[in-house]
Amino acid sequence: MNRARTSEPVFNIPGIILVLTGICIVAFLAQNYVLDDQQNLWVMINFAFWPVRFSQGGGFDDPAAWMTAITYSFMHGGFAHIAVNLVWLAAFGSPLAGRIGTTRMIIFWIATAIAAAFTHYALHPESAMPLVGASGSISGMMGAAARYGFRRVPDMLHQKGKSEFAGPLLPIGVTLTLRPVLAFLGVWFVINLVTGLISITPTESASIAWEAHIGGFIVGFFGIALLDRPSPLDAPRPY
Numbered sequence: 001m002n003r004a005r006t007s008e009p010v011f012n013i014p015g016i017i018l019v020l021t022g023i024c025i026v027a028f029l030a031q032n033y034v035l036d037d038q039q040n041l042w043v044m045i046n047f048a049f050w051p052v053r054f055s056q057g058g059g060f061d062d063p064a065a066w067m068t069a070i071t072y073s074f075m076h077g078g079f080a081h082i083a084v085n086l087v088w089l090a091a092f093g094s095p096l097a098g099r100i101g102t103t104r105m106i107i108f109w110i111a112t113a114i115a116a117a118f119t120h121y122a123l124h125p126e127s128a129m130p131l132v133g134a135s136g137s138i139s140g141m142m143g144a145a146a147r148y149g150f151r152r153v154p155d156m157l158h159q160k161g162k163s164e165f166a167g168p169l170l171p172i173g174v175t176l177t178l179r180p181v182l183a184f185l186g187v188w189f190v191i192n193l194v195t196g197l198i199s200i201t202p203t204e205s206a207s208i209a210w211e212a213h214i215g216g217f218i219v220g221f222f223g224i225a226l227l228d229r230p231s232p233l234d235a236p237r238p239y
Helices: 016-032 037-047 049-056 062-076 079-100 102-123 135-147 179-197 208-227
Strands: 153-154 164-166
Touching: 016 037, 016 062, 016 079, 016 102, 016 179, 037 062, 049 062, 049 102, 049 208, 062 102, 079 102, 079 164, 102 135, 135 179, 135 208, 164 208
Parallel strands: none
Antiparallel strands: 153 164
16 A cells, blocks of 8 residues: 655755854854964954944944944854854744745844844943854844744645744734743743853853843844734634
8 A cells, every 4th residue: 555645854944044054154163163363353353243343433333343233143152152053043043934034034133133232232332342143133033933922833735844933923912921932031031141140152252142132032022023924824713
């Protein structure tokens, strides 16, 4: 007896998430295994986000300085830093990209990266430590996920393993009454507070700022309403 079977791939990762992951990996490998110390210092100066560059260096009038509010998000301070971020990027970025599409995902990444950078700047304007890491944008993805109540529908239309957040975007009031969301928010904020006290960065050349994570999360939580699009997987049903 012959049976036709369909199977869902183990990894349902959209192309844009693979591209973002690839950029982070290439940047990390280049900094740690290709560039010498002088070249790496040049990269840090020109592509990491330096709060002091805006407070004292005229950064607000410098387009190159503004670009660092995006480029820093592809740089990481160590193996543990990038490994944790890429795991969360796959987990939260994949269903979000499946929901909103490539172009909106790029806009989302840029907006949350900038929000995270300037949240850090607002609290530490005179800091001469560079900010690096995708954590701000990934925190934004977590904020967006909360607005869907973490509801996720895999491959219901045989879309080659595509999975995405499902259902209509929840009103803020409803979102903040859901136990899974409240539990996640509580754990997430505690982890970020602990991160602020115990940095996982192995060197003193860069900082990982929990304040930036919160800035990205807030923009993702509220801003996803501007980038959401109805999903073909949605069907009228009670939550």
